[in-house]
Amino acid sequence: MSGFSIAHQLVLAACERAVRPRKRMTVSEWADGAPRMLSLEGSAEPGEWRTSRTPYLREIMDQLSEHSRAKKVVFKKASQVGGTEVGSNWLGYIMAYAKGPVAVVMPTEKALQDWMSQKFEPMAAETPAVREVLASRSNRSADNNAGRKKFVGGILYCKTAGSTSELKSTSLRYAIADEVDEYDRNEKQGSPLELLEVRLTTFHDRKLFIVSSPTVKDASTIDEQFEGGDQRYYHVPCPHCEHLQRLQWSNLRWEAPIGKRRHVDSAWYVCADCGAEIEEHHKGRMLAELGHGGQARWVADAPDNPYPSYMINALYSPAGLGLSWPELATQWIEAQGDPAKLMPFINTRLGESWANRTGDIKPNALLARAEPVPRRTIPAGCLILTAGVDVQEDRLEIQILGWGWSGHGLRCWVIDYHVLPGRPAEPHVWDALATFLATPIHNAWGKPMVPEATGIDTGHHTQAAYAFVRARRAKRATAMKGANVPGKALLGKPSLQDVDWRGQTEKKGVALYQVGTDTAKFTVYSWLDEDGKRDGPDRLVRFPQDLELSYYEGLVSEAFDARKNKWVVKKGRRNEPLDTWVYGYAATHHPELFMHRWRAADWRRLQALMEPEHQAATSEAAPPVQTSAPAAPAAARPAAKRQLVKPRQGGL
Ligand SMILES: [Zn+2]
Numbered sequence: 001m002s003g004f005s006i007a008h009q010l011v012l013a014a015c016e017r018a019v020r021p022r023k024r025m026t027v028s029e030w031a032d033g034a035p036r037m038l039s040l041e042g043s044a045e046p047g048e049w050r051t052s053r054t055p056y057l058r059e060i061m062d063q064l065s066e067h068s069r070a071k072k073v074v075f076k077k078a079s080q081v082g083g084t085e086v087g088s089n090w091l092g093y094i095m096a097y098a099k100g101p102v103a104v105v106m107p108t109e110k111a112l113q114d115w116m117s118q119k120f121e122p123m124a125a126e127t128p129a130v131r132e133v134l135a136s137r138s139n140r141s142a143d144n145n146a147g148r149k150k151f152v153g154g155i156l157y158c159k160t161a162g163s164t165s166e167l168k169s170t171s172l173r174y175a176i177a178d179e180v181d182e183y184d185r186n187e188k189q190g191s192p193l194e195l196l197e198v199r200l201t202t203f204h205d206r207k208l209f210i211v212s213s214p215t216v217k218d219a220s221t222i223d224e225q226f227e228g229g230d231q232r233y234y235h236v237p238c239p240h241c242e243h244l245q246r247l248q249w250s251n252l253r254w255e256a257p258i259g260k261r262r263h264v265d266s267a268w269y270v271c272a273d274c275g276a277e278i279e280e281h282h283k284g285r286m287l288a289e290l291g292h293g294g295q296a297r298w299v300a301d302a303p304d305n306p307y308p309s310y311m312i313n314a315l316y317s318p319a320g321l322g323l324s325w326p327e328l329a330t331q332w333i334e335a336q337g338d339p340a341k342l343m344p345f346i347n348t349r350l351g352e353s354w355a356n357r358t359g360d361i362k363p364n365a366l367l368a369r370a371e372p373v374p375r376r377t378i379p380a381g382c383l384i385l386t387a388g389v390d391v392q393e394d395r396l397e398i399q400i401l402g403w404g405w406s407g408h409g410l411r412c413w414v415i416d417y418h419v420l421p422g423r424p425a426e427p428h429v430w431d432a433l434a435t436f437l438a439t440p441i442h443n444a445w446g447k448p449m450v451p452e453a454t455g456i457d458t459g460h461h462t463q464a465a466y467a468f469v470r471a472r473r474a475k476r477a478t479a480m481k482g483a484n485v486p487g488k489a490l491l492g493k494p495s496l497q498d499v500d501w502r503g504q505t506e507k508k509g510v511a512l513y514q515v516g517t518d519t520a521k522f523t524v525y526s527w528l529d530e531d532g533k534r535d536g537p538d539r540l541v542r543f544p545q546d547l548e549l550s551y552y553e554g555l556v557s558e559a560f561d562a563r564k565n566k567w568v569v570k571k572g573r574r575n576e577p578l579d580t581w582v583y584g585y586a587a588t589h590h591p592e593l594f595m596h597r598w599r600a601a602d603w604r605r606l607q608a609l610m611e612p613e614h615q616a617a618t619s620e621a622a623p624p625v626q627t628s629a630p631a632a633p634a635a636a637r638p639a640a641k642r643q644l645v646k647p648r649q650g651g652l
Helices: 002-019 027-033 055-061 083-098 109-126 128-135 161-167 192-199 221-226 280-287 323-337 339-349 364-367 427-438 462-470 517-531 549-555 575-589 600-610
Strands: 071-077 103-104 148-151 154-160 174-178 207-212 232-236 243-247 252-253 265-268 297-300 310-311 382-390 396-404 409-421 450-456 477-482 496-499 504-515 556-561 566-569
Touching: 027 055, 027 083, 027 265, 055 083, 055 310, 071 083, 071 221, 083 103, 083 109, 083 128, 083 154, 083 174, 083 207, 103 109, 103 161, 103 192, 103 232, 103 364, 109 128, 109 154, 154 161, 161 192, 174 192, 207 221, 207 496, 221 310, 221 517, 221 600, 243 297, 252 323, 252 504, 265 280, 280 556, 297 450, 323 339, 382 575, 396 427, 396 575, 396 600, 409 427, 409 575, 427 462, 450 462, 450 575, 462 477, 462 496, 462 504, 477 575, 504 575, 549 575
Parallel strands: 071 207, 071 310, 103 154, 103 174, 174 207, 232 310, 382 450, 450 477, 477 504
Antiparallel strands: 148 154, 232 243, 232 297, 252 265, 382 396, 396 409, 496 504, 556 566
C-alpha cells in the first residue's frame, strides 16, 4: 500500500500544481519584484524600478494587469512624469508573465528607433525575466528583426503609425500606442489607431494602452481619447488641511525675479481650500497613495464613461525626476509673449492642448487696429527692419517689417507692403527689387534704415532668385524654402545649392534655408489673437493707416485645420501678405542677426544708437537728409557674444 501511495501522491501533487491557479500578479508588483532595471541610457534615475517613486503610475499600470477588466487605458500626460515607463513595465510584464502577441506603435521611424535603443533594448538586457524569454529565441534570425521579435509565449511587433496596415492579418492581444498626437491622421489606409483597435478584437481579454502629450486643441487624439474615458485626475491632500485636490497650474505662485534676472528662486502652491502655502518638499508625502501609506488617489470626473482615462501635469513630478516648481515658473516666464515657447510649455508641462483660434481672426477687426501713421514711417521703438519677398509669375510682393522690444518680448510693426509688377524671368524686376530694398526709410531721429535681412521665397523662378541672393543685391538676402512640417525650427540649417550664374554653374553657390512656416504662422496668429485683448500701444503687431483690406484678408488667409493637421488657405484668398510676413520674420533668425537671442540689454544698446536721447526726435518722420551712404542701423553678432556691432560708417 505504501508503495502505491507514494507514487499516487506524487501524481496527485503534479496534477494539483498543474491545475492550481497561478498567483495573480499586477504590473506594478511585477515591476517592483522582477527586478525591473532602469538603464543609464533610458532613465533619469538608473537602478531598480520602484513604483513608490511615482505613486500615481501604480493604478494606471495595474489597469493593464491580466485580471483587470479594462480593455482600453488612456494616459494624457506631461513629459518627465515617468509616463513612458508605464509602457515599458507593461511590455516587460507581458513578455515575462502575461504572454501573447503585442504591438508597439510609434509615430515615426525615428521615434521607433529611439524607443528601441533607449527604452526597449536596455529594458530587455537588464531585466533578467525579459532577457530569458528573448534569449531562448535570439539565435533564429528569421524570428527576430527590427520590426518583430519572438519571445517565449508571444511575439512583439514594432511599427510606425504609417505601417500599422502591415498588421492586417495579425491578431493582437495587447498594443501600446505611444505619442498618438504625432500620428499622421491622413494616412491613406485610415486612422492608425482605428486599424490597431480592429487587430485587437479577436481576443476577449485584449488591452490597448494609449499614451501621449497633447498638441493642438480639436486636432488632439489624446484629448479625444481622454474625454471619451472617465477622466481621472490625481488628487493629493493639502499638508495643512488634508483637503484632497488636483494640482493645477493656476494655483502655483512664485517670487518674481528681481531686476534683469528671469530666474525664479522660490515657488509654492496655494491650497484650493484653506489657502495655505504648500512647499515643494511636501510633495513626497502628498503623492503617496491610499493603501500605500498616504491619502492620494485618482478621482474620475466622468465616472459613467466606459474606460479609464488619466491625466497628469508636470507639477506632480517627484523631486529630481522632472523640473522643480521654480524651474517650471522660470520656463513659464520665458514663454510669455513667445508662442514658439508657450505652446510646448502648455503641451509638455501642463499636459494640455493648445487652443486653436487661427480661424477666428477677422480682416475687418485687423483693419480697425490700423493707426494714424502713413506707410514707410518708423515709429519710436522700432529699431531694426527685415523684409520678406514672395515670387509670383508676374510680380514680386515685398513686405517690410520693423522690430523692437518692450518689457517682455518682441514687438512688430508692418512698415510697408509693395508689389513690383513684371515677370521674374526678366532682370529689370530684380533691379527694381534691389532699388526698393536699398531705399532708406528714416526714423524720427533722422537715422536711415533699410532691411537688415531679406528672406526670399525661392519656390518659383528658383534660379533667378538664387542669382539675386548670390550677387548679394540686398543686405543679407537669403534664399528660403518653406517646410510645412509641424514643429520645425523657424529657420533651419542651410544647405548649399548650385546656381546657374550668367550661363555658368556655380557649385554650391547659395545657401538655402528651410523655413518652419507652420511655426511662423502659429506665431503671427497667436500675436494677432492676443492683440484682440490689448489696446493700441500695447499690441504686439502694429499696422499703418494705408494698407488695403486685401492686405488683411491676405494676412489671415489661412487657418490651421485641426482635422487635417495642417494649414489651409481659405477659399478665394491670396496669401502673399502672410507668406511675406513669414519670410520677413524668418529673416530675424538670420545667423548674422539672431534677433531671437537678443536680450533687453542688446535692444537698449541698439536704441541708444537709433534713438539717441540727447537728440530730440523731429515731429515729422523721415526728414529728407539723405547722405550718400547712410549708416547701418546695427547688426548683431551671433548670440554668444551678446554684443551689438557698432554701426559701420559709409556703407551697408
Ligand atoms: Zn489646505
